[in-house]
Amino acid sequence: MLLDAHELHISYGDIRAVNGVSFDLQEGELVSIIGANGAGKSSILNGIMGIVPLRKGSIHFDTDEITSLATHQRAKAGIRMVPERARVFPRLTVYENLMAGAYGLRKRIKIAKQIAWLHDLFPILKERNNQPANTLSGGEQQQLSIARALISEPKLLLVDEVSMGLMPKLVDQVFEVLKQLNRDHGLSILVVEQNAMASLKISHRAYVLETGTCVHEGRASELLEDPKVKEVYLGH
Amino acid sequence: MSAYLITIATLIAIYAIVVCGLNVIVGFAGQISLGHAAFFGIGAYSAALLATKGGLSFWTALPCVIAVSAFIGLLLGLPSLRVKADFLAITTIGINFIVEALFLYVPFFGGALGIGGIPRVMFFGIKLKGLAFFYLCLFFLVVVILICWWFRRSWAGLACFALREEESAAASMGISPVRFKLLAFVIGTGMAGLGGALYAHYIRFIAATDFAFPVSILFLSMVVLGGMGTLWGPVLGALILGALPEIFRPLVDYRFLFYMVLLLIMIRFQPGGLLGERSAVRRVLASIIPGAHQ
Ligand SMILES: Nc1ncnc2c1ncn2[C@@H]1O[C@H](COP(=O)(O)OP(=O)(O)O)[C@@H](O)[C@H]1O
Ligand SMILES: [Mg+2]
Numbered sequence: 001m002l003l004d005a006h007e008l009h010i011s012y013g014d015i016r017a018v019n020g021v022s023f024d025l026q027e028g029e030l031v032s033i034i035g036a037n038g039a040g041k042s043s044i045l046n047g048i049m050g051i052v053p054l055r056k057g058s059i060h061f062d063t064d065e066i067t068s069l070a071t072h073q074r075a076k077a078g079i080r081m082v083p084e085r086a087r088v089f090p091r092l093t094v095y096e097n098l099m100a101g102a103y104g105l106r107k108r109i110k111i112a113k114q115i116a117w118l119h120d121l122f123p124i125l126k127e128r129n130n131q132p133a134n135t136l137s138g139g140e141q142q143q144l145s146i147a148r149a150l151i152s153e154p155k156l157l158l159v160d161e162v163s164m165g166l167m168p169k170l171v172d173q174v175f176e177v178l179k180q181l182n183r184d185h186g187l188s189i190l191v192v193e194q195n196a197m198a199s200l201k202i203s204h205r206a207y208v209l210e211t212g213t214c215v216h217e218g219r220a221s222e223l224l225e226d227p228k229v230k231e232v233y234l235g236h
Numbered sequence: 237m238s239a240y241l242i243t244i245a246t247l248i249a250i251y252a253i254v255v256c257g258l259n260v261i262v263g264f265a266g267q268i269s270l271g272h273a274a275f276f277g278i279g280a281y282s283a284a285l286l287a288t289k290g291g292l293s294f295w296t297a298l299p300c301v302i303a304v305s306a307f308i309g310l311l312l313g314l315p316s317l318r319v320k321a322d323f324l325a326i327t328t329i330g331i332n333f334i335v336e337a338l339f340l341y342v343p344f345f346g347g348a349l350g351i352g353g354i355p356r357v358m359f360f361g362i363k364l365k366g367l368a369f370f371y372l373c374l375f376f377l378v379v380v381i382l383i384c385w386w387f388r389r390s391w392a393g394l395a396c397f398a399l400r401e402e403e404s405a406a407a408s409m410g411i412s413p414v415r416f417k418l419l420a421f422v423i424g425t426g427m428a429g430l431g432g433a434l435y436a437h438y439i440r441f442i443a444a445t446d447f448a449f450p451v452s453i454l455f456l457s458m459v460v461l462g463g464m465g466t467l468w469g470p471v472l473g474a475l476i477l478g479a480l481p482e483i484f485r486p487l488v489d490y491r492f493l494f495y496m497v498l499l500l501i502m503i504r505f506q507p508g509g510l511l512g513e514r515s516a517v518r519r520v521l522a523s524i525i526p527g528a529h530q
Contacts, residue, residue, distance in 0.1 A: 046404075049404075049408050051404045051407070051408065070407070070412070071404065071407035071408055072407045072408075072409075072410050072411055072412045072413070074408075075407070075408050075409055075410035075411075076410045079408075080408070080409065081408045083404075083405055083408070087402045087404075087405040088402075088405075089397065089398050089401035089402055089405070089406075090401055090402075091397075091401060091513070092394075092397055092398065092401060096394060096397070099394060100394055100395070100397075100398040100406065100409060100411070101409050103391060103394065103395055103398070103409055103410055103411050104391075104410050104411075105410075106391075132513070148409070149409075152409065152410075
């Protein structure tokens, strides 16, 4: 088991955003957590990354318990996140954004080779190499955010709503890239998405979240056929 | 150069050193500090005490002075790890008042009389004064600028910039917020300590009010005016605001009102400062000198 989240509870003051959600992810899997706006998806990812504290629950990564580690220590363990709304470093150039992603890994990875690979994957980043990130469009920022996470050769990639605010065509492209990374490179990926259709199509398994609790789980292909899921999330 | 001009130039060079340090904290690491004069004072007082009571030369005392300032900077940087920006502003103001009060009321620090009789800096048996002392300050300013230049290009600098822009995103790529915020405080307050030592040996009589809160506002105005996070901004800011009061002597009583208004105007209309990205000055410079990046 690469990631094992057990009974996560997350609150903001009196607001209970996540109430006892458990899920897991095997090495090489692509898993989605789908749910409506406000269901608690971002809270869960931020909880895994250690950006928001857990009220209760435990997280194991690669057999180690990481529940009490600081965010940067979890990153060093090999987890990377593509946060909601990309969160690129606005005044740093595209190149500097990528280098920040490689921080502390100079000895472990071949940075130049990684950058060449990422430029192949997202050619626009090569074109915009020396531009400040805040001059990029929303879609370009998402690509930069993914590249910034990938440069470190993570063991687990967390992706928070890359589809948000993107044109449908771009959504398909970005999901295609995620699928490729999973199938061809064996990258383990946890996607959280409001866009259930797009994410179920590329996932092996999925969890369905409603106001902080998990209401369904199963193979993505089965959830795509499930009448209840279809009605609520796929608009049929 | 007339003695008067040399005096102003020397003070500007010292301010520039101190303000480069503030720029590391505010501009590079994005941590607000409204108490930088406290560290300027800690440098000046430790240099003065080591020289007068300890009998140490400027040169032997200097590493201690910088270490003391940086160490206290490290301790007082700790609040920055816990509190949000607006609260950090208040905390650093508080630190400034506490340090000033200690200088003023603790007899060991000379009390209201301050510390006098600080010797001049000796260099191979020669007393440095006038132009020679100005060159000494200029030398240290160059060292400080080189350190800033190197820092901006280093991994540590990139880590600081990333934290400044998006703290949780930076942390989630393995950058420790604790380590780099404290590093910025250590470097910044160390530079303030260096400036303080030069100031003490130049003025040769220091008192608590030299390091009061309005001086911190002056330093911050210099950084904001010149351009936070740029390499040359702090020097330009120190040059302009160091020279202005001399030009407008009659208005000296309104000086801090002026700095406050200036701060507000800059933050409203040109938040990047004179040398910030896309600023008017930067555009003119870029058209004159191709490749003027910093
Ligand atoms: N920083 C916060 N402070 C207070 N409430 C929050 C905060 N972040 C999220 N919430 C609340 O927690 C719930 C879950 O939010 P979130 O995890 O962002 O959901 P999602 O990503 O699925 O849209 C929502 O009701 C939201 O209003
Ligand atoms: Mg969300």
